[in-house]
Amino acid sequence: MSDQISKYARPATDLIAILLAGGRASRMGGGDKCLRLLAGRPLISHIIQGLKPQVRELILNANGDPGRFAKFGLPVIADEIGGQPGPLAGILAGMDWAAVQRPGTEYILTVSTDCPFLPTDLAARLLDAVKEGAQIAIAASNARKHPVVAVWRVALRKDLRRALGLENIRKVEAFCDRHRTRTVNFGSVVNLPGGVVDPFFNTNTPEDLAVAEGLLQHSS
Known part of the structure; x- marks a missing residue:
């Protein structure tokens, strides 16, 4: 986490976060x-x-x-669309869960579960962006978008279901391009005990995991 306390580091109490862990993790x-x-x-x-x-x-x-996630104490929801079509299916599952289980929920936040250094102001800044008129707000760093890390209007779920089903859309960016989308830049690095790193550093491979371990090596 950043060693700077951001003015945005406050509870975003009207957001539900969906942790996306439905991928194959082939790498x-x-x-x-x-x-x-x-x-x-x-x-x-x-x-x-x-x-x-x-x-x-x-x-x-x-x-x-x-059951393999029971110790974390979180509700676990599966993709409604079979075949592991990618993160859009998890985003849809999150939208549907929020609409049914938490009626009135307007937005969800989605994050991948391989980014251990997420900014402390992530939820609040993305939420601010959609409240200013966007339908989707995507995180970015180092001139690169991270479309899976985003806030989404739950009202998009019907169009997302159609995109996944009838239109066979699988790329997150392709779905975002058809809606009002804002990009929120979270800067270049966060400071960690073992050095600096992109705030959305992905641990996709065993080598990435070793890098992350080194960045935390001096942490208590």
Whole structure:
């Protein structure tokens, strides 16, 4: 996490965060990437720790036996569309869950579960962007967009279901391009005990996980 306390580091109490863990993790060797250990704890524990103060509720999107995530105490929702079509299916599952289980919810935040260094102001800044007129607000850093890390209007769920089904759209960017989307820049780096890193650094491979371990090596 950044060593700077942002003016945005406040609870975003009207957001539900969907932690996306439904991928195949092929570059990590398969299995649940979010359960790989980083500094002695599962990756997902780092995500939960960073996001819990920022949102009203955390939900996990994962396929297969939900019991393997029981110790984290989160509701687990699976993709409604079979075949693991990608993160858009998890985003739709999150929208549908929010609409049914938390009626009146206007927005959800989605994050991938392989980004252990998320900004402390992530939820609030993305939420501000959609409240200013966007339908989707996407995080960015170092001139690169991270479309899976975003706030979405729940009202988009019907169009997203149609895009995934009838139109066979699979790329997150392709769906975003058809709606009012804003990009929110979170800067270049966050400061960690072992150095600096992009705030949306992905632990996609065992080598990435080793880099993340080194960045936390002096942390208590």
